[in-house]
Amino acid sequence: MLKIDVPFFRMHDGRASDTTMVDGRHAINFSTYDYLALNGDRRVTAAAKEAIDRYGTSVGASRPTAGERPIYRELEAALAKLHGVEDALCFVSGHATNVTVIGCLLSKKDLIISDALAHNSILEGIKLSGATSVLFPHNDLDTLEALLREHRPRHRRAMIAVEGLYSMDGDVPDMRRLLAIKRRHDAWLMVDEAHSDGVLGEHGRGIAEEQDIDPTEVEIWMGTLSKAFAATGGYIAGSRALIEFLKIQAPGFLYSVGMPPAMAGAALAALQVLEQEPGRVAALRANGALFLQRARAAGLDVGLSIGASVVSVMTGDTLTTTVLANRLLQQGLYVVPIIFPAVGEKQGRLRFFITARHTAQQIETAVDMTARELSRLRKEPPVAMGLAQAGG
Known part of the structure; x- marks a missing residue:
């Protein structure tokens, strides 16, 4: 009803990696299970x-x-x-x-x-x-x-x-x-x-x-x-x-x-x-720890995560979570939202999958971008949020 883009089933070109080409847009990718960076090895x-x-x-x-x-x-x-x-x-x-x-x-x-x-x-x-x-x-x-x-x-x-x-x-x-x-x-x-x-x-x-x-x-x-x-x-x-x-x-x-x-x-x-090459595991865990540390320092709620391969940033309701994911994609960050009914209506989140291939710069960019856009969204009323997403 609000003409918000559905953030699922987007078309990707090329293999799943730390970056992706989605709907013709280059983006840092945090929605692949390729934890050890072996896809395409x-x-x-x-x-x-x-x-x-x-x-x-x-x-x-x-x-x-x-x-x-x-x-x-x-x-x-x-x-x-x-x-x-x-x-x-x-x-x-x-x-x-x-x-x-x-x-x-x-x-x-x-x-x-x-x-x-x-x-x-x-x-x-x-x-x-x-x-x-x-x-x-x-x-x-x-x-x-x-x-x-x-x-x-x-x-x-x-x-x-x-x-x-x-x-x-x-x-x-x-x-x-x-x-x-x-x-x-x-x-x-x-x-x-x-x-x-x-x-x-x-x-x-x-x-x-x-x-x-x-x-x-x-x-x-x-x-x-x-x-x-x-x-x-x-x-x-x-x-x-x-x-x-x-x-x-x-x-x-x-x-x-x-x-x-x-x-x-x-x-x-x-x-x-x-x-x-057990060093791949060490690289993965170092990246997870860095993401967790940066996210907490930025004031993001990462819930119970230990900072391994999965870190969820808690965002709240379905509307906020979906609009946030879409805005991040527009700025070059691809992360899929988890919304009702997969989780409770007020338990929406962006689920970041960390891999051994991600760089420190990619992690820092993702955290900073997410914190900035989430802060902006929380200051907008729900209707304005939808209109902004729809280009109104």
Whole structure:
């Protein structure tokens, strides 16, 4: 009604990197998951091309039907090594990984307690399973334990689901406490590491390395290949028994075509680069710390973020958040707004994805520009804000 440009589905030219050409406009880009700056890396693209030359663009069917390819087992062995567990299994989609695995492992006789800010894929998996679902307030482990005391005795199995690094707030759970709680209540623990793989820990091995816990104490490690590893798809890592069970029971594996060979090749090469060049993780974390420090100094509300790969700048209502994103793009900064219903109406934010490729100058420019424009917007009445965006 206010003729405000919709800030989503914008047309980009070229690969996702620290800069982009969007709607014909050059901009600094803070809306790519390329945390380790591996998208377009010559070794990663060469591995993808080599996989196509050897295996084609498709394996033709599900892996049980079409048979295995060495590249899949090499990738899964590398992922198991990353997490320090026995085995791993890759799926064609990250979102589908959570949906099919949770739906497969639990049923209506079971209990799933998940963090209130857990990803949509976890919530959809819970729906599919039919298990009793209970949410606990974000990172409130006292309430988690109270809910387990109340509900656990009435269910056959129980699972706690959390994220290694929360995709909206950029903060982390207390893994030591979670392990103690799950042991006391005979529950499984599932950790979604979509945004913490390649990000947390000195060598990018995730929250287990970051918080120095034994990774074998976590029953289910989940991750995606579409963030730090410059590919697409998802995976589960854990005990060999778990992986063998999923191979014959998880519908999203059994009845879905295997991951495209090019994506397996790209992800495997990305993991090899990560192992050879841990300095990429250090560069990423330094950039995250710089963004957080500059943002706080500029008076921006960055919420709970620890300054890793995700930093959200809290902006308030949908109108303010959307207009701010559009004005920043006009000035050469591309960052996508998060608005209702993805978050509450008054919890709008600009979500900045930090990468190892961003420069200090790009970070300082982004923070200064955001602080300046947000300050200006908050002085404008809502109607004037809309008219200004519409050119009125």
